[in-house]
Amino acid sequence: MSADTLTLLRSGKLTGATRLDLCCGLTEFPREIFDLADSLEILNLSGNRLSDLPADLPRLKKLRILFCSENDFDHVPPVIAECAELSMIAFKSNRVGRVEALPPSLRWLILTDNRIDRLPASVGNCLPLQKLMLAGNRLENLPEEMAACTNLELVRLASNRFRSLPEWLLKLPRLAWLAFSGNPFCREESGAEAVIDWTDLQLHEKLGEGASGVIHQASLISERRPVAVKIFKGAMTSDGLPASEMAACLAAGRHPHVIPILGKIAGHPEQAQGLVMELIGSEFSSLAGPPSFESCTRDVYPPGTVIPLAAVLRIARGIASVAAALHAKGIMHGDLYAHNMLRNTAGDCLLGDFGAASFYSGLAGLENIEIRSFGCLLEELLDRCDSESVAMRGLQERCLSAEPTLRPSFSEVLRRLDALA
Known part of the structure; x- marks a missing residue:
């Protein structure tokens, strides 16, 4: 399809296009892209063999989103800092070891799975920055100047070389989703775990797909029962390592509001990693969809969604x-989002996707961060509720306090919600 798109571009048939997707083995930036300089907003060059970008890239004056993942870049070209409208940049899974400059208009930065050992101090000038994806690099710290990035809401630091979390990070007023597993300071769990052999599984139709893996309906042959199977896509996800997710899932244990995990897969013919889960009935559906380019950090609900109080x-x-039970075990979910929850019409719900989960001990302030993500969820639910609850609004506002130490604990939240039941 992208080869056809390149042909259409070169023939001048894409005039006025606002989005362009090219994945066709490119080794050089096609100059014909500049024919769209007055209209192009989203440029996807992922999956090629590019190693640099042209010096006149700022001619694409309306460019807002640039994807350059899975190419051959060993640096983030500094010319992107001159693109005045750029708000989202992705250089995932390249060979990037050097980042020199970034556009101050940036909201969403994806540098997952590279070789970066430091970020420039100028990243502190990216004041709109909300989402920062740095899992799978060689970072030992973050620039102190980033304390000025007070709009940061989601940060992924898993599988780096941090010996501690930056103190300023835990004080950010809006930080709500944080992942840091696989760093030297982390407590890692490797207790007893159930193992299910691949030969005992028969895969059926695909149920869904996320950034980290694909979920299929399947049969557990020895028990003659239907199950769900998640197969991870690779060694590094946007949140961290599959092994960390599996360890957190198994350590979380049984809870009435967690999707039950039956075990991890052994003996996959391609050495892929995976989990076997109970199959959830069709009366359950996703509470929301994941964030869009526009919403950045907030989930997207179907238009007209109304939920009874x-x-x-x-x-x-x-x-x-669930969150109270996890934190009692020293586990931070890290991705407490509606799109990771299933619910039925009565409000019975199940939390899943532990891809951003991290084990911790002796680290103060992490529950304060996760409480803010719960506050975001509560706000979204109340905004779509069929009636107003002054008590729940008050609780939501406390959870979203700009001063993390003023937020309630999950135990307190649970007590207050129980009192309203």
Whole structure:
């Protein structure tokens, strides 16, 4: 398809296009792209063999989003700092070892799975920055200047070389989603685990797909029962290592509001890693969709979504009870989002996707961060509720306090929600 797109581009048939996707083995930036200088907003060059970008890239004056993942870049070309409208940049899974300059308009930066050992101090000038994806690099610290990035809400630091988390990071007023597993300072769990052999599974239709893996309906042959199977796509996900996710899933244990894990897969013919889960009935559906380019850090709900107050309360109580249990075990979920939750019409809910989960001990302030993500969830639910609850709004506002130490614990949240039941 992208080869056809390149042909259309070169023939002048894409005039006025706002998005362009080219994945066709490119080794050089096609100059014909500049024919779209007055209209192009999203440029996807992922999956090629590019190693640099042209010096006149700022001619694409409306360019907002640039994808250059899975190429041959060994640096992030500094010319992108001159693109005045760039708000989202992705250089995932290249060979990037050097980052020199970034556009101050940046909201969303993806540098996952590279060789970066430091970021420039100038990243502190990216004041709109909300989402920062740095898993799978060689970072030992972040620039102190980033303390000025007070709009940061989601940060992924898993599988780097941090010996501690930056103190300023835990004080950010809006930080809500944080992942840091696989660093030297992390407590890692490797307790007893159930193992299910690949030959005992028969895969059926695909149920869904996310950034880290593909979920299929399957049969557990020895027990003659339907299950769900998640196969991880690679050694590094946008959140961290599959091994960290599997360890967190198994350590979380059984909880009435967590999708039950039956075990990890052994003996996959391509050495892929995976999990076997209970198959959830069709009466459950995703609470929301993941964030869009525009919403950046907030989930997207179907238009016209209305949730009864009783169901909002049940969902909130269920998720608060899970989070309280996890933090009691020293586990931070890291991705407490509606798109990682299933619910039925009555408000029964199940939390899944532990891809961003991290083990911790002796680290103060992490529950304060996760409480803010719960506050975001509660706000989204109440905004779509069929009636107003002054008590729940008040709780939501406390969870979203700009001063992390003023937020309640999950245990307190659960007590207050129980009192409303």
